Amino acid sequence: MQCVAVDPITVVAFNASFRLEDNGEGMKQGVDPDDLTRPFWEAANLDRLVIQNCTRCDRLQHPPARTCHQCGSDGALAWKEMSGRGRIYNYGVVHDCPIRLLQEDQPFNVAVIMLNDDPGIQMYSHLPGTPVDDIPIGADVEVVFEATANGQKVPEWRVVAGER
Amino acid sequence: MRALISFDIDGTLEEGDPPGILTIDFVRETKQDGFLVGSCSDRPISAQRAMWERHGIDVDFAVSKHMLADVKSRFTADVYYHIGDREDLDKRPAEQAGFEFLWPHEALAKPWG
Amino acid sequence: MARCGGGAVSTSPAPASVYRVKEGLGLWEHRGKVAAVGIGHSPTFRRWDGTPENSVGGISLEALRRAIDDAGVNPADVDGLVMDPSTTTGAFWPRGKPLPWDSINAYNRTDDPLDGITGLSADWILANSAELTGIEFTSYGVGCMSNAICVAAQAIGDGRAHTCLVLKSWHNLEGRYYQGGANAGNAIPGSSAIRSLWGTPACFGTAVQFAEYCRKYGKTHDMMAPFIENSRQNGLKFPEGYWAQHRPEEITPEDYEAARWIAKPANLFDNDLPIMVSAAYLFTTADRARHLKQQPVYILNHATSRTRPRSLTPTLDEVEADTARTARKIYEGAGITANDLSFENMYDGFALFHQFHIEGLGYRGLKFGEALDFYQTDISISGPNPVSPSGGNIGCGRSRFWMHTDCIQQIQQRAGARQVTGVKPEIAVSGGPMPVGGNYMVWSATPGS
Numbered sequence: 001m002q003c004v005a006v007d008p009i010t011v012v013a014f015n016a017s018f019r020l021e022d023n024g025e026g027m028k029q030g031v032d033p034d035d036l037t038r039p040f041w042e043a044a045n046l047d048r049l050v051i052q053n054c055t056r057c058d059r060l061q062h063p064p065a066r067t068c069h070q071c072g073s074d075g076a077l078a079w080k081e082m083s084g085r086g087r088i089y090n091y092g093v094v095h096d097c098p099i100r101l102l103q104e105d106q107p108f109n110v111a112v113i114m115l116n117d118d119p120g121i122q123m124y125s126h127l128p129g130t131p132v133d134d135i136p137i138g139a140d141v142e143v144v145f146e147a148t149a150n151g152q153k154v155p156e157w158r159v160v161a162g163e164r
Numbered sequence: 165m166r167a168l169i170s171f172d173i174d175g176t177l178e179e180g181d182p183p184g185i186l187t188i189d190f191v192r193e194t195k196q197d198g199f200l201v202g203s204c205s206d207r208p209i210s211a212q213r214a215m216w217e218r219h220g221i222d223v224d225f226a227v228s229k230h231m232l233a234d235v236k237s238r239f240t241a242d243v244y245y246h247i248g249d250r251e252d253l254d255k256r257p258a259e260q261a262g263f264e265f266l267w268p269h270e271a272l273a274k275p276w277g
Numbered sequence: 278m279a280r281c282g283g284g285a286v287s288t289s290p291a292p293a294s295v296y297r298v299k300e301g302l303g304l305w306e307h308r309g310k311v312a313a314v315g316i317g318h319s320p321t322f323r324r325w326d327g328t329p330e331n332s333v334g335g336i337s338l339e340a341l342r343r344a345i346d347d348a349g350v351n352p353a354d355v356d357g358l359v360m361d362p363s364t365t366t367g368a369f370w371p372r373g374k375p376l377p378w379d380s381i382n383a384y385n386r387t388d389d390p391l392d393g394i395t396g397l398s399a400d401w402i403l404a405n406s407a408e409l410t411g412i413e414f415t416s417y418g419v420g421c422m423s424n425a426i427c428v429a430a431q432a433i434g435d436g437r438a439h440t441c442l443v444l445k446s447w448h449n450l451e452g453r454y455y456q457g458g459a460n461a462g463n464a465i466p467g468s469s470a471i472r473s474l475w476g477t478p479a480c481f482g483t484a485v486q487f488a489e490y491c492r493k494y495g496k497t498h499d500m501m502a503p504f505i506e507n508s509r510q511n512g513l514k515f516p517e518g519y520w521a522q523h524r525p526e527e528i529t530p531e532d533y534e535a536a537r538w539i540a541k542p543a544n545l546f547d548n549d550l551p552i553m554v555s556a557a558y559l560f561t562t563a564d565r566a567r568h569l570k571q572q573p574v575y576i577l578n579h580a581t582s583r584t585r586p587r588s589l590t591p592t593l594d595e596v597e598a599d600t601a602r603t604a605r606k607i608y609e610g611a612g613i614t615a616n617d618l619s620f621e622n623m624y625d626g627f628a629l630f631h632q633f634h635i636e637g638l639g640y641r642g643l644k645f646g647e648a649l650d651f652y653q654t655d656i657s658i659s660g661p662n663p664v665s666p667s668g669g670n671i672g673c674g675r676s677r678f679w680m681h682t683d684c685i686q687q688i689q690q691r692a693g694a695r696q697v698t699g700v701k702p703e704i705a706v707s708g709g710p711m712p713v714g715g716n717y718m719v720w721s722a723t724p725g726s
Contacts (some may be wrong), residue, residue: 029474031464031474090489102476112589
């Protein structure tokens with residue numbers, strides 16, 4: 001599932017459950033950007049992480065919405081580039097996944113990442129390169145961009161070297 | 165040749181929810197024929213045991229759905245079968261655990277003797 | 278268009294102003310002036326069997342008629358209907374599959390052929406309930422029975438209805454939960470992808486909240502076993518429930534700890550089972566209730582949480598802040614304190630968040646982080662501290678209404694084998710679903726002073 005270049009020997013040493021994608025199996029579903037989220041996905045294709053921001057409140061919000069959750073404005077929302085740094089806040093291990101394309105890779109990690117730019121903003125991650133159910137909570141992570149089944153890139157997160 | 169047969173319950177056995185096409189007598193006969201026999205189901209293990217006890221079948225194991233690998237490590241056999249009705253919850257984990265997988269209709273058609 | 282007093286009006290979701298969302302509203306203005314006087318449940322089924330009588334429309338009619346009969350009122354005297362038009366457990370009619378015309382045509386249909394099959398409008402109910410000749414008020418409480426109860430209670434208090442049916446129904450079809458549709462495809466819309474691209478099952482958010490809870494308070498997943506065992510035992514004493522009707526299986530601590538993970542630390546038995554079922558209640562004014570067949574159970578308050586989590590999933594801090602806020606609203610509007618609760622019936626349709634609800638309530642003096650230790654004590658229906666005497670969704674299958682039925686039946690002393698014996702059932706609280714975002718009500722044997 002995880003679209004990263006990792007030494008296969010290292011992977012085996014981590015955990016037998018973790019395996020590299022092969023022939024596209026286990027790849028994330030593709031994404032069809034819609035009006036609300038298109039800037040997020042277009043930025044991802046350029047290896048940039050942007051989050052919706054209310055310029056009136058100077059407050060980030062994610063997932064994107066039509067209006068600011070704080071002031072209700074629909075005209076003050078803009079996209080703001082993030083540093084691409086965060087930390088692992090929490091995680092679970094998915095053993096029974098509703099997404100067919102991911103079922104071959106069960107069990108797999110899903111971590112909740114909090115952005116350094118604003119810890120109130122969360123993103124999910126499979127934590128490519130991190131063994132299943134062996135997550136360093138609190139560790140620093142950095143964004144990487146991973147191609148999905150239709151070529152659309154999505155933000156993923158990797159533990160920063162030296163954090164384990 | 166010693167063989168082990170693991171039965172899913174729901175959707176596979178006549179007692180299942182929904183009922184499957186394999187009868188309890190089918191299970192009883194495999195046991196009488198000398199197979200290692202048991203159940204591997206999402207039902208509580210205590211409920212699986214109670215079901216077999218109710219039918220007077222002294223099964224060799226009753227385990228949760230993800231425990232086929234444990235079954236294989238506990239019992240020595242030449243071949244291990246799991247019979248179930250789900251691609252994701254029966255076939256895939258059975259094959260990952262080194263079992264041969266059979267759909268219920270395949271199990272009915274197979275010459276077990 | 279619904280038939281209302283011989284005319285026709287459309288039914289709309291209740292306005293947001295109906296729900297008591299804010300703190301500081303004081304006593305509910307209709308405290309003790311609305312009462313539950315009838316209960317009707319349909320049989321339960323794991324999935325629709327394709328027959329008209331067991332369609333979601335069919336079982337809804339059965340529940341409504343049982344509630345009216347239970348209350349002993351003339352159907353023509355019912356002037357209100359509040360319900361949830363959504364009935365899905367996650368199952369939708371597959372695209373391209375032929376429509377079930379035999380079942381559709383077995384009833385008076387509306388413009389939507391799947392009305393009564395995979396959804397339920399007030400129009401459909403009224404088109405198939407010739408006996409309900411006096412309906413003047415209809416409204417949707419969208420979401421759960423808990424929403425519908427708030428709307429109906431407020432409507433009666435406000436004088437918009439006098440004798441009101443409250444209905445919630447669920448349909449379930451073939452196939453695994455949420456495994457079809459977009460989840461089986463190769464691409465999904467961008468808005469959905471923000472959350473669902475990572476393959477999290479429905480219980481994931483609760484699972485990670487529970488994981489944080491365990492880390493913060495030094496608890497472990499196996500400490501949930503007594504709660505699960507107690508819930509299933511109570512559910513098996515609920516003759517209207519799925520497990521009691523179809524598969525009377527207990528869940529022992531050994532069973533619980535051997536269950537497979539869904540999203541670790543949430544396992545199979547921390548999740549409820551989607552089923553088909555319908556329930557209806559009959560509410561009326563306190564004045565009228567005193568003259569009906571059943572002992573009135575008075576509503577002292579309804580309260581709502583509409584808190585929006587900051588991001589993808591509420592943090593433990595957000596959960597605890599909101600359950601505490603919800604409790605303050607519940608108690609303020611009802612004019613009670615935690616000490617007045619005879620028992621609690623908060624939602625459990627993921628088991629791993631029940632403790633958030635009852636810690637927020639301060640049930641039996643619980644503080645945050647203490648509920649799992651509390652579960653190791655006597656939480657049975659015969660003890661002094663009953664927890665989830667209904668058995669909830671874990672004990673009875675997914676409906677999100679067992680807790681309300683149980684509160685009414687316990688207070689009426691007609692909960693049968695499930696009747697609490699270690700406490701006198703006088704005041705109880707129920708509601709949900711989520712600890713952040715739900716609707717709650719306080720039930721009482723008396724209208725309060």
